[in-house]
Every structure is written in C-alpha cells, then in structure tokens.
Amino acid sequence: MIFKVFLIFPELDEAVRLAEWILEKAGYQVEILQDCSEFNQRSRIEYPCAIILDERVNKEKADRVIQANPAIPVLCYCREEHLQNAYQALERGFRGVIPASAGREVLYEKLYQAVEFQLRLQKWLIGETRRNTRTLQRKVDDLERLRQIGSQISASLQLEKVLKEVVIAAVELTAAEEAQLLLLEPGSEDLILRSSYTRQQGQTRILRIPIHDTLIGEVLAKKLPLSLGGDELKKIQTAFLVRALIFVPLLIGEEPVGVLGVLNRQHSRTFTEYECTLLEALAGFAAIGIQNAKLYQANELEREKLKTILNQIQDAVLVIDSEQKLLFVNTTGIEAFQLNQKPFIGVPLEEAIPNQELSLILQEVDSRSGKWYEIHLENEDIWNCQVTPIEKTGYVITLHEITHFKELDRQKTEFVNAVSHDLRSPLTAILGYTELIKRVGELNERQQEYLRRIQNSVQGITALINDLLDLGRIEAGMDTRKEILDLQNLIVRSLETMAGLAAEKGIEIQVEIQSPLPAILGNAIRVQQMVTNLVGNALKYTPRGGKVGVRAWPEKDQVIFQVWDNGMGIPLEDQPHIFDKFFRGSNLPANVSGTGLGLTIVKSIVEDHHGRIWVESKAGEGATFTVVLPGA
Numbered sequence: 001m002i003f004k005v006f007l008i009f010p011e012l013d014e015a016v017r018l019a020e021w022i023l024e025k026a027g028y029q030v031e032i033l034q035d036c037s038e039f040n041q042r043s044r045i046e047y048p049c050a051i052i053l054d055e056r057v058n059k060e061k062a063d064r065v066i067q068a069n070p071a072i073p074v075l076c077y078c079r080e081e082h083l084q085n086a087y088q089a090l091e092r093g094f095r096g097v098i099p100a101s102a103g104r105e106v107l108y109e110k111l112y113q114a115v116e117f118q119l120r121l122q123k124w125l126i127g128e129t130r131r132n133t134r135t136l137q138r139k140v141d142d143l144e145r146l147r148q149i150g151s152q153i154s155a156s157l158q159l160e161k162v163l164k165e166v167v168i169a170a171v172e173l174t175a176a177e178e179a180q181l182l183l184l185e186p187g188s189e190d191l192i193l194r195s196s197y198t199r200q201q202g203q204t205r206i207l208r209i210p211i212h213d214t215l216i217g218e219v220l221a222k223k224l225p226l227s228l229g230g231d232e233l234k235k236i237q238t239a240f241l242v243r244a245l246i247f248v249p250l251l252i253g254e255e256p257v258g259v260l261g262v263l264n265r266q267h268s269r270t271f272t273e274y275e276c277t278l279l280e281a282l283a284g285f286a287a288i289g290i291q292n293a294k295l296y297q298a299n300e301l302e303r304e305k306l307k308t309i310l311n312q313i314q315d316a317v318l319v320i321d322s323e324q325k326l327l328f329v330n331t332t333g334i335e336a337f338q339l340n341q342k343p344f345i346g347v348p349l350e351e352a353i354p355n356q357e358l359s360l361i362l363q364e365v366d367s368r369s370g371k372w373y374e375i376h377l378e379n380e381d382i383w384n385c386q387v388t389p390i391e392k393t394g395y396v397i398t399l400h401e402i403t404h405f406k407e408l409d410r411q412k413t414e415f416v417n418a419v420s421h422d423l424r425s426p427l428t429a430i431l432g433y434t435e436l437i438k439r440v441g442e443l444n445e446r447q448q449e450y451l452r453r454i455q456n457s458v459q460g461i462t463a464l465i466n467d468l469l470d471l472g473r474i475e476a477g478m479d480t481r482k483e484i485l486d487l488q489n490l491i492v493r494s495l496e497t498m499a500g501l502a503a504e505k506g507i508e509i510q511v512e513i514q515s516p517l518p519a520i521l522g523n524a525i526r527v528q529q530m531v532t533n534l535v536g537n538a539l540k541y542t543p544r545g546g547k548v549g550v551r552a553w554p555e556k557d558q559v560i561f562q563v564w565d566n567g568m569g570i571p572l573e574d575q576p577h578i579f580d581k582f583f584r585g586s587n588l589p590a591n592v593s594g595t596g597l598g599l600t601i602v603k604s605i606v607e608d609h610h611g612r613i614w615v616e617s618k619a620g621e622g623a624t625f626t627v628v629l630p631g632a
C-alpha cells in the first residue's frame with residue numbers, strides 16, 4: 001500500500017524540499033502543491049493519507065481544506081515556535097503541529113499518528129456505511145414488497161383473496177407471529193374477523209370485537225394506530241392475551257371500515273415505529289383493495305340481477321356492439337334463434353342469425369332505430385323487432401312474438417271482408433228502393449228529408465265497406481297485376497274526377513308536373529286511388545276558397561309526387577297516427593264525414609309499390625303529403 005502525502009507550501013523553499021526528502025526516504029509518496037485550489041482539484045482523483053499545510057497558507061483557504069476533508073488528517077507546519085501558534089492551529093481543526101525546528105523523528109512520529117488516526121476513522125466509516133446500507137436495503141426490500149402487494153391487491157377483485165393477501169403480507173413485513181383483519185359489520189357496532197394468518201397453528205382467534213370500550217375499537221373510533229409492547233401479557237378480550245401488538249385503522253377516504261393488526265402471543269417484543277408505518281401503508285393498500293373488490297362484487301350482483309331479469313322476460317333481447325357482434329342474448333332470444341348449438345358471443349349477428357329482414361334493418365340501423373319492424377323466422381313465427389342505440393356500447397334489439405296476433409288479425413280481416421261483402425248487396429238494394437219510392441207517388445217535404453237522410457247514411461256505410469274491401473284486397477296482396485304506368489296520365493285522370501268537388505268549394509287545383517316523369521310499374525286502379533284519396537283529403541280539409549296543389553318531378557330513377565294544401569293542417573301529436581286504421585284527426589269539426597281508412601289505403605298502396613310516404617304539416621297552416629315511387 002502506498003501512502004501519499006500532500007505538502008501545501010506557497011513557496012518552494014528549503015524547508016519544503018527537506019520535508020519532501022525526509023518523507024520520501026521513509027517510503028511516503030510526496031506531492032508538493034503551492035495552492036489550496038490545486039489541492040482541491042487533485043484530491044478529486046487521489047486520496048492522501050495526510051496533508052502537511054504551511055502555516056503561511058491563506059487562513060480561510062486552509063480552514064476550507066480542513067472542513068471539506070474531515071477524514072484526512074491535516075498537519076500544520078509551524079515556522080515560529082510559539083506555543084500560541086500551535087494551540088491556535090489545533091483549535092482550527094489541524095490534527096497536529098510540526099515545528100520547523102523539529103527533527104526527522106518528530107516528523108515521522110507526527111505523520112505516523114496522523115495516518116494511524118485516519119486508518120481507524122476509515123475502518124469505523126466502512127463499518128458504519130455497511131450497517132446503514134443493510135438497514136437501507138431492508139427498507140428498500142420492504143418498500144418493494146409493499147409495492148408488489150399494492151399491485152397484487154389492486155389487480156385482485158375477489159374480496160376474500162384480497163383479505164388473505166393482506167394478512168400474509170402483514171406478518172411478512174413485521175415478522176410478527178400473527179396478523180388479523182377485522183371489518184366493521186354493516187348495521188352493527190362490532191368488528192368481525194374476516195381474515196387471519198399465523199405462523200403457528202392452533203391459536204385462539206378472536207371472532208368478534210365490539211367497538212365500544214375495547215382497545216381495538218378505539219383504533220377505529222380515533223382513526224389512530226395502537227402499539228403495545230414489553231414483557232407483560234395484555235388482555236384484549238377474555239381468552240385473547242397478547243404480549244405485543246400493533247393495530248391500525250382501515251380507512252376508505254375518511255371513513256373507518258375496519259382494522260388491521262399484527263401481534264405476538266408467545267414471544268415478547270416491541271414493534272418499532274417503522275413497522276407501525278409499514279403496517280399503516282399496507283392498511284392503505286388494503287382499504288383500496290377492499291373498496292375495489294366490494295364495488296366489483298356489487299357491480300357483479302347488479303349484472304347478475306339484470307341478467308336474471310332479462311332471462312325471465314318473454315321478449316327476446318339481443319345486444320350487439322358497434323360492429324354488430326353479439327354481446328348478449330337472453331334465454332328467449334337463444335331459444336327463438338336456436339343459438340344453443342354453438343358459441344355466439346363475439347360472433348357477427350349476421351353469421352349467428354342469418355335472417356334477411358333483420359340484416360336489412362341493421363344495414364340502415366340509424367334511420368330505422370326506434371321503429372318497430374316485423375321479421376319472419378324460418379319456423380314461420382313472426383316477431384316485432386325494434387333496434388335502439390345504446391351510447392358507447394352499440395345497439396339493443398328487442399323482439400316480441402306476434403305470430404298469434406297476426407293470425408287473429410288475419411281472421412279478423414277475413415271476417416270483415418266477408419261481412420262487408422254480404423252487406424254490400426242489401427245496401428245496394430236499399431239505395432235502389434229509395435230511388436224507386438220517388439216514382440210511386442208524390443212525397444211530402446218531411447218524407448223527402450227522411451229519404452235524403454237514409455240515402456246519406458247508406459252512402460256513408462257503402463263508402464266504409466268499399467274502403468274496407470279495398471284495404472282487405474291490398475293487404476292480402478291480391479293486386480298482383482302490375483303494368484308500366486304513366487303517372488302524369490293517372491294524375492290528370494284523377495283530377496278530372498275531383499273537378500266537381502273542387503269547383504263546389506271554389507278551389508282551383510294548381511298542377512306543376514315536370515314531364516317527362518319516369519314510368520312506374522304499378523296497378524293503375526290503385527295508383528289512381530292513391531292520388532284521388534290524397535287530393536280528396538286536401539279538398540276536404542281545406543276551407544272554401546283555400547289553395548290545393550299537386551306537384552310531380554323526377555329525381556334520379558324515382559318519381560316524387562306531392563299533394564299540398566293550406567287548410568286546417570294536422571296537429572303534431574296526431575301525425576304519427578294518421579296512417580293508422582280508423583284514425584281521425586283531433587282537430588276535425590263534427591260535421592266532416594270520413595272513415596279514417598283513406599290514408600291507410602294510400603300507405604298500403606305506396607308500400608305495395610315499394611315506395612315511401614310522409615307528411616309535413618303544422619296545425620292551421622296546411623299539409624303536404626310526399627310520395628316517392630321507384631321508376632320501372
């Protein structure tokens with residue numbers, strides 16, 4: 001080992017050369033520096049065993065060298081042999097004084113003592129550093145363990161697992177014999193043992209501790225840790241004697257929910273403050289884990305409840321994501337679409353349920369959502385289907401079986417058709433006889449009035465029966481004969497039949513047709529009936545002297561046909577119902593006759609021709625009916 005000595009001497013005089021020579025002779029490696037700043041730089045690279053500093057070095061600089069290097073002995077080279085100087089040097093922190101007059105022995109002796117001192121100091125420092133490193137390492141290990149437990153706990157959603165992990169970690173971190181976790185029982189004043197872990201088996205465990213008048217209850221009440229140690233046995237409860245313990249509160253926010261404790265029953269010890277802090281940190285993780293697990297459990301419970309409800313209901317419920325993959329199907333849905341053969345969750349709906357009508361609804365889901373559609377299954381069952389968008393999830397499809405109602409509806413229509421048919425002949429006969437009566441003889445005024453009333457009523461019933469029969473025919477799909485039609489022609493013909501009625505009300509029908517219109521494929525009688533019904537309504541619901549108009553124009557390969565008026569209009573709340581059978585507006589005066597079937601017939605005709613119809617209206621400001629029909 002080479003011992004290096006720095007000599008800091010401002011002047012390279014004889015004294016320093018002599019000291020250098022003597023020291024080198026004694027085996028030291030010597031370096032002479034003229035300034036303290038030079039030493040500061042060198043000392044970063046080399047660590048001397050001693051420094052000999054000339055008394056003449058600037059006092060502040062010399063003091064800084066001493067303070068900055070407490071582990072290096074600094075000796076003062078005193079030129080004046082005053083006791084006073086030597087005394088001051090020692091006071092300033094020099095390890096020793098070498099008088100200029102001293103001989104070689106004194107120099108050796110002083111240096112030897114300084115080096116001895118430094119070696120002792122180094123040894124002590126190394127020991128101390130090792131001890132501190134060990135303590136620090138243990139703390140780092142503890143913190144790492146805490147971090148691991150923290151992430152394990154937050155990843156775990158099962159309450160029992162979280163509780164188990166916490167008590168095992170508590171024993172590990174504190175080297176206690178046992179750990180216990182007690183949670184406050186909802187609705188009671190007691191703490192219940194939910195999890196415990198012991199190094200030795202067969203220990204008596206507490207199961208329930210009241211909060212009031214117990215040491216552990218106090219931890220919860222005061223929200224402060226409790227630590228007891230020493231040799232004495234402490235009684236926590238009857239048959240629950242311990243030698244040392246720490247109990248810390250489990251807090252969710254500010255609310256205490258339980259306590260976490262470690263204890264020794266057999267061996268005396270005192271838990272340290274550090275262990276108490278570790279346990280508090282663990283309790284923090286435990287509280288978060290418990291809350292997460294509880295929230296998850298509550299969530300799961302709600303999910304299960306919802307699932308049970310959805311599975312109990314008679315309607316089929318399907319949930320799909322935004323890419324139309326199945327997320328959920330309830331029991332009715334599984335049975336209706338026979339999905340129990342293979343897995344269907346995550347499968348595209350079209351693949352799991354190959355139904356053309358359903359696919360069509362989902363192709364235009366945004367325009368079709370919220371409306372009811374009929375779909376037919378392979379087994380001939382008919383279901384009413386509605387698609388509702390759910391934010392951030394996708395869509396829920398609700399299906400209600402209507403096979404039975406459809407059958408009843410069919411039977412009813414059949415019955416109405418049969419009855420209407422049978423009624424038509426006697427009604428024609430009644431009308432005929434009312435005409436004949438006039439020929440039998442002169443009728444007085446009263447008789448004429450009664451006869452007029454009979455004729456009006458019979459005409460009303462006949463109109464209703466005709467409408468019912470028409471509707472029956474259209475709905476039954478009996479108008480199979482379709483031909484290429486010129487809509488303009490049909491509009492003109494239809495307006496001719498309306499001319500009398502229009503003139504009677506003093507209304508001139510405005511016609512705007514952009515010819516040529518594309519030809520359409522349809523049934524001439526029905527298309528004319530559609531125009532007549534719409535224009536008839538416009539005339540009927542527009543006061544004398546009002547305005548009625550008809551427009552038609554081509555658009556791409558479609559024809560748009562509009563009938564407008566500036567009459568009484570349709571209240572907003574009536575608009576969704578005006579195409580329903582027998583519906584009549586809420587704003588109609590009592591004397592306006594009608595069957596409530598005209599628009600139902602129009603809509604059936606439009607749909608039979610693969611078209612669309614809608615109305616735009618404001619009460620009191622007229623109405624515009626728009627029909628879109630595809631070109632042939």
Ligand code: ADP
Nearest residue numbers: 537538541569578584585594595596597598599
């Ligand atoms: P109705 O025999 O009553 O005319 P419709 O089925 O033809 O039966 O029409 C249903 C209802 O729609 C009418 O009762 C009326 O309230 C309303 N309506 C139809 N067309 C018009 C229109 N042009 N202006 C105002 N209301 C109308």
